[in-house]
Amino acid sequence: MSVFSRREFLKRSVASGVAGGLALTGLERRAIASGAGDVGTVIDLTRCDGCRTLPLPACVGACRDKNMNRFPEPVKDVGYYWPQKKREDWSKKRGITDRLTPYNWTFVQEVAVEHGGMDHTLYLQRRCMHCANPPCADLCPFGVLYKMPEGPVVIDHDLCFGGAKCRTVCPWGIPARQAGVGIYLKITPAFAGGGVMYKCDLCYDRVKSGRAPACVEACPRDAISFGGKEEMHTLAHARANEIGGYLYGERENGGTSTFYVSPVPFEKIHAALLKQKARQDKPELFGFPGTPVGVENMTETANGIAWSMAIAPVVGIAAAVGAAYKTMKGGGDDAE
Numbered sequence: 001m002s003v004f005s006r007r008e009f010l011k012r013s014v015a016s017g018v019a020g021g022l023a024l025t026g027l028e029r030r031a032i033a034s035g036a037g038d039v040g041t042v043i044d045l046t047r048c049d050g051c052r053t054l055p056l057p058a059c060v061g062a063c064r065d066k067n068m069n070r071f072p073e074p075v076k077d078v079g080y081y082w083p084q085k086k087r088e089d090w091s092k093k094r095g096i097t098d099r100l101t102p103y104n105w106t107f108v109q110e111v112a113v114e115h116g117g118m119d120h121t122l123y124l125q126r127r128c129m130h131c132a133n134p135p136c137a138d139l140c141p142f143g144v145l146y147k148m149p150e151g152p153v154v155i156d157h158d159l160c161f162g163g164a165k166c167r168t169v170c171p172w173g174i175p176a177r178q179a180g181v182g183i184y185l186k187i188t189p190a191f192a193g194g195g196v197m198y199k200c201d202l203c204y205d206r207v208k209s210g211r212a213p214a215c216v217e218a219c220p221r222d223a224i225s226f227g228g229k230e231e232m233h234t235l236a237h238a239r240a241n242e243i244g245g246y247l248y249g250e251r252e253n254g255g256t257s258t259f260y261v262s263p264v265p266f267e268k269i270h271a272a273l274l275k276q277k278a279r280q281d282k283p284e285l286f287g288f289p290g291t292p293v294g295v296e297n298m299t300e301t302a303n304g305i306a307w308s309m310a311i312a313p314v315v316g317i318a319a320a321v322g323a324a325y326k327t328m329k330g331g332g333d334d335a336e
C-alpha cells in the first residue's frame, strides 16, 4: 500500500479533485491515514448506493464485526431503577441494523428527495460526527467521554453510568443506552443507574495505529474517505465544488470531523427525513439539522456553562471512584 505524505495528498486531492474528478483509487483513499494528529472522514453521497445488492450494507457489517466483542452483555433480568422511566434493553434486539443501538453503531438511511427538477435517492451512512468541541464530552456528569488528540470522541464503557446526558446534548441524539450493564451495578445496583452509552468511536484503536476505520475499508464504492482532518476538509470542498453540491459537518455544532458531500441541499434532506419519520412513526430522528435546536453547542451557552459548573464536583467524585474501580479491574475494553 502506498502511503502519501500530507503535502503529496493535498497536491493530488486538489489537482485531481478539481481538474480530474477526484480520481483517487480505493487504496489511495485508504492509504492517507496519517496515524497521528487530527483525523477526519468524508462521506460522499454521490458514491454510496446503500449496498442494495447485499443483505447488509458493508459498512454496517464491518462495524458490527469489528466491535462485536465490545457489545454489552447485561445481567439476566434487567430491572427498573430510579430515575429512569423506561428500560432501554436492546439485548434481545441485537439484529436491528436500521438505526443506532448499543449493538449497531452505524446504519444507512435511505431518503428520496426532489432537487433541481430531478428525483434523487440518497443513502446516508450515519454515526457519531466526532465534533470538534463535543458537548457530550464537555457535559458528561461523570467525565467519562473524551475528545482524543487524534479527533475521535470516545466513551469509557468501564466508567459510564448511562445517564444519557450525552444523548440529550448531542444535536443528532447519537449515543444509545443499554441497561443492566456497567459500573452502576457495582455501586448503586438498586438505587440509581442507567446502564452504559454506546456509539461509534471512529475505530479509535485502529486510528491510533495508523489504520483506517473498519467501515472505510469495507466500503466497496469508496464512498467514505479517511485521512488528516484538514486534508478531508479540502477533499470535501473540492468534491462539493466539482459536483456543484453541498457540504455538511463543517460548521454544524461548532464543526465536526465528518464531512458529508451531497448533490442535494441538506435542508431538503432533513425535511424529507422528517416527513419519512412522520410516515413511519419512528420516534427517533437522525436528521441533518441546520442549527442544532435547543442544544446549540451547549458548551458555549449560558445553560451549558452553568451545567458544567454544577457537575464539576460530581465529575471529581466519579473520576476518583472510577479510577479506583479501574485499578482494581486492571484495564479497559478498547482493544479490537
Ligand code: SF4
Residues within 6 Å of the ligand: 047, 048, 049, 050, 051, 057, 058, 059, 060, 108, 123, 125, 218, 219, 220, 221, 222, 223, 224
Ligand atoms: S457507505 Fe459504502 S459500504 Fe456503506 S452503504 Fe454506502 S456504499 Fe455501502
Ligand code: SF4
Residues within 6 Å of the ligand: 127, 128, 129, 130, 131, 134, 135, 136, 137, 153, 166, 169, 170, 171, 172, 173, 174, 175, 199, 253
Ligand atoms: S455527534 Fe453527538 S455524540 Fe458524537 S461527538 Fe458530536 S455531540 Fe458527541
Ligand code: SF4
Residues within 6 Å of the ligand: 062, 063, 064, 066, 067, 105, 106, 127, 199, 200, 201, 202, 203, 213, 214, 215, 216
Ligand atoms: S468508524 Fe468504526 S466504530 Fe465508527 S461506524 Fe465505522 S466501523 Fe463503526
